[in-house]
Amino acid sequence: QSALTQPPSASGSPGQSVTISCTGTSSDIGGYNLVSWYQQHPGKAPKLMISEVTKRPSGVPDRFSGSRSGNTASLTVSGLQAEDEADYYCSSAAGNSVVFGGGTKLTVL
Amino acid sequence: EVQLLESGGGLVQPGGSLRLSCAASGFTFSTYGMNWVRQAPGKGLEWLSVIGNAYNTHTTYYAASVKGRFTISRDDSRNTLSLQMSSLRADDTALYYCVRGGNSWRTFDYWGQGILVTVSS
Numbered sequence: 001q002s003a004l005t006q007p008p009s010a011s012g013s014p015g016q017s018v019t020i021s022c023t024g025t026s027s028d029i030g031g032y033n034l035v036s037w038y039q040q041h042p043g044k045a046p047k048l049m050i051s052e053v054t055k056r057p058s059g060v061p062d063r064f065s066g067s068r069s070g071n072t073a074s075l076t077v078s079g080l081q082a083e084d085e086a087d088y089y090c091s092s093a094a095g096n097s098v099v100f101g102g103g104t105k106l107t108v109l
Numbered sequence: 110e111v112q113l114l115e116s117g118g119g120l121v122q123p124g125g126s127l128r129l130s131c132a133a134s135g136f137t138f139s140t141y142g143m144n145w146v147r148q149a150p151g152k153g154l155e156w157l158s159v160i161g162n163a164y165n166t167h168t169t170y171y172a173a174s175v176k177g178r179f180t181i182s183r184d185d186s187r188n189t190l191s192l193q194m195s196s197l198r199a200d201d202t203a204l205y206y207c208v209r210g211g212n213s214w215r216t217f218d219y220w221g222q223g224i225l226v227t228v229s230s
């Protein structure tokens with residue numbers, strides 16, 4: 001399975017909104033409601049931010065939202081805050097496996 | 110509180126073997142699928158393997174990159190997940206995470222802190 005495609009970087013100023021895309025195929029993103037997004041700060045383990053395309057786990061701020069259109073999923077961070085600066089990874093079910101995106105480094109200007 | 114604590118990492122020569130363990134606590138271990146995910150230095154995440162819960166008879170799946178070389182197992186009586194790694198290569202060098210599957214085993218809701226495996230002569 002090929003990795004999902006994410007932009008290597010994204011940025012925004014505090015208070016702005018930023019959207020990170022994640023492009024796959026009908027064999028992964030387009031075929032399963034099992035798209036997730038993870039946040040990883042330097043030196044830390046990843047943290048689940050969005051599951052099943054749009055669901056926000058308990059404790060995740062509602063500034064984070066997920067969506068999907070066809071074979072592309074998106075993570076939107078609204079009202080950017082300094083602590084949102086991190087790497088973000090998407091993942092999707094792909095048959096009996098899981099495929100990740102290459103990651104996007106989000107910079108808060 | 111869910112806790113996942115990996116152990117067993119270290120330096121190993123190419124072609125060698127290593128066994129990773131993960132001690133789980135804070136949840137009913139037997140009812141969750143458990144995964145291993147790795148991250149090479151400065152690189153992204155790579156899913157490696159899953160072992161299902163007791164309800165699906167501990168079904169296992171592997172990524173193509175490790176199939177035939179790595180074996181995942183679990184001991185529900187000891188709340189322990191393991192990964193037996195053999196025929197190790199330099200590109201297996203990575204931080205290895207023990208990860209709990211959430212509502213679906215393909216959603217990773219809790220992660221350990223990771224254990225470093227370095228394959229080098």
